[in-house]
Amino acid sequence: MAKICSLAEAIGEFLRDGDTVAMEGFTHLIPHAAAHEVIRQKRKDLTLVRMTPDLIYDQLIGMGCARRLVFSWGGNPGVGSLHRFRDAVEKGWPHKLEIEEHSHAALANAYVAGASGLPFAVLRGYTGSDLPKHNPRIKFINCPFTGEQLAAVPSVRPDVTVIHAQKADRKGNVLIWGIVGVQKEAVMAAKRAIVTVEEIVDDLEADANACVLPYWVVSAVAEVPMGAHPSYAHGYYERDNRFYTAWDDISRDRDSFTKWMERHVLATRDWAEYRDVLAKTGGKV
Amino acid sequence: MAKICSLAEAIGEFLRDGDTVAMEGFTHLIPHAAAHEVIRQKRKDLTLVRMTPDLIYDQLIGMGCARRLVFSWGGNPGVGSLHRFRDAVEKGWPHKLEIEEHSHAALANAYVAGASGLPFAVLRGYTGSDLPKHNPRIKFINCPFTGEQLAAVPSVRPDVTVIHAQKADRKGNVLIWGIVGVQKEAVMAAKRAIVTVEEIVDDLEADANACVLPYWVVSAVAEVPMGAHPSYAHGYYERDNRFYTAWDDISRDRDSFTKWMERHVLATRDWAEYRDVLAKTGGKV
Amino acid sequence: MADYTTSEMMTVAAARMLGNGTVCFVGIGLPSTAANLARLTHAPEAVLIYESGPIGAKPEVLPLSIGDGDLAVNADTVVSTPEIFRYWLQGGRIDVGFLGGAQIDRFANLNTTVIGPYDAPKVRLPGAGGAPEIAAMAGEILIIMSQDKRAFVDKLDFITTAGHLTGGGSRQAAGLTGKGPTAVITDLCIMRPDPETRELVVTDLHPGVTADQVREKTGWDVRFANDLRETGSPSETELMVLRDLLKRTAEAHGTGK
């Protein structure tokens, strides 16, 4: 049931205005190319879910694609703030952004609950934290056997989950390895799943117990080499730490951010052309 | 923290009278050698937990080691009844056996909850079944967000979990592969863990995302080649289907069962000697 | 036309119910035989999932137990047993659950727990295994069982696994989401639930089987469809593939026959 197609087709067919969208990848395998395509296709009113909304969501938020953000840690890892995220939350630019804020443990459990077809997740969490005061979607329940109090959060059930993986085979079976994060849960929790991969191969050569997503839980697979950049793909290329640092400057200012996005994303046809432009500009606006 | 020692030492030190014990392995890697050692050391009043209490628990129950059984399917797979289990439940021989009966889904979730440090598990389960009428440890709760009714069962938290695995390294890191069943959860849910392995090696040569249990969650590792027989160890030996069939005859009758256990288990020093005797008797009483 | 046994007819009829590309949660024994026959004949893309962990299992021979190594060798992936029940079954990824059972009633409820009272059983059966949640969560359920008065009973001593409960809208009212049992395939016939009452009705008789034979082997006053059909007899290919599979299996397991 996995459709092997271009990234533009995959986003065009499976990711719609108003959708709840999870793009996952924990430092590793962040689906940056797919996010660019969402921006190019001018999707709007999205509810974006992600444990660590770093550069990928900073771009989507700054370009006005998001109405709502569900998250647990929003920063530029190892560098500092996400300026577009902060501008949206602090000043409402380019428009107001609703937020639903969790801890990592809660959001990871919410994905697990979604993948498990459950309406909510139970965890030992949030005790003593002010987060439940500001998030009505954190409640407390009691164990029916011991009476202990535990936290409950609604499960995450995206309309579409987008991930990047190392490989798919020609049927659309997907292999992820190394730091696998919460990607399997995000895919299993979603109605539809779009996967970009470094390469499509004849045989995954996967270990018996490797993290494999069978083709019939994947809606579309698109081959997009370097599609996680500036994130990394274990076995293919390393994290581009310089880009993360450079993003701090690019994104600090509304104007320079907008110009950068126009030049690099809106004015390019696809990820390959973006990569060419990026090589020419050296990431400068 | 894993102690590398003989199986007799491991059972002697870490598995005590009255313990709640989980011996897991789903067809694959069933820790038969360890169960024999428990019988040899005459442990009693055990609460035995296992999704599929097949031959391994038939032997423990028939030898009077168990006071209570928590389970979800008790049969001789592909053959028929477990005669010692049935005799205990139907006729109270060798003594009365309390049972706590679940479905596979519930017991698997109960292990997950135990591994996760939670007092109970939530699942969509048991609807329309008579099991909740006879098991007070099945309750129903409502989702605090949607109001949906869901089943709840107490988590499984064994005093000691016993498993068999393919390999350990000299520090006691354990690798399981192939059908991994519920073993990781059973170990993580337990206070102590005893692992028998086919071999102890210098390097596990495990894949990044393989099912590895680090040495510091394992109490003891004992090298016991063929230690899963008549179950199998993927990559080492196949399931001895003939033995499962033969067990039907051996175990049908109290006398023949007792004689068989005396000759093969009580009268042997260890698993190696048992294997010698078994080869001589051909499994006959 | 080839000679065949009633058991072969049952397996073939059950196999035919499995569509190509279907994701099927397979119980051990007869369901596993039928599902693999389907995979080896008209449904090469059927995805077989076993509760022990294999997804997309393609066993060379039939497993004797639910966790045989052969299930893992050619599978697309092997996950943990909790993951099978959580992400795959409860997560709503299963089209068809393929079950057997010890006893069944007219609403396709199953008993695999006890004959007699629960606390003083006459016969203690193996128990639930995966069946209650498979029957609840899979898109639909196929049941394969040899027909016999002691198996097809008027009243179950114990409902292990809910089928259509007391019929009508009772299954839905209880909160069960999947369609429940859509067919029961036996060595004599195929029964399907009446669209209204959800009582099992014989819709197909296997070749040469009479309605009286079915009545004799059914513990309730079984009803027959107005447009009662005859099951197509096994094709030579179906028989050849099935016999081959069973022969390979017996050889591999050393279980003779």
Next chain:
Amino acid sequence: MADYTTSEMMTVAAARMLGNGTVCFVGIGLPSTAANLARLTHAPEAVLIYESGPIGAKPEVLPLSIGDGDLAVNADTVVSTPEIFRYWLQGGRIDVGFLGGAQIDRFANLNTTVIGPYDAPKVRLPGAGGAPEIAAMAGEILIIMSQDKRAFVDKLDFITTAGHLTGGGSRQAAGLTGKGPTAVITDLCIMRPDPETRELVVTDLHPGVTADQVREKTGWDVRFANDLRETGSPSETELMVLRDLLKRTAEAHGTGK
């Protein structure tokens, strides 16, 4: 004796707190530097766990982010992020949680969420990440933070992560099981909670640091232990290993310095 910076002193002092064989849940940044310094000096058997999934990580260079590939390469195993939080942290397998923070109060509660009101923030900080549950579930917590009046504040605008809450028995009363913060290591001193009140008390001053300097950099009227000690200055080995690690890291990440 070697020259060293206050930042080096802080890292070395924090590293020394980590016992050999300890299972440590490591936050990114300063905690990760200190934990790896410990592993490369006195605690070779320390087990480092990162929330992205690596268990027993042995990075050659420091990760810039919590999921760097180098964390996976030499790890004993790499599991999913949900598994880290469920089986390993919540399952009670962590001895020590090693955290940083943006703001801390006298009871070692942490704020990493907002400065100003939550709904109209003056400064929006990154948020909780793993901290609330790490601080709740790990056996004990070590906090490493550069000391500054804007960071060590009298009252937090927001409690992201509970330390000792309002002191005394309030942490236990809230149902938090782990010991909570047992030490805060800064570039000036080490603070530890008073056994009764649970208020942070300066127990160790780093060499050359005065009590007044600490007071100036603390937003509350900070108390000092009666038996105030001096932190042992970094050994040559500690400094050499730390500098080497930071140099390797800068080279590998191409982040200069």
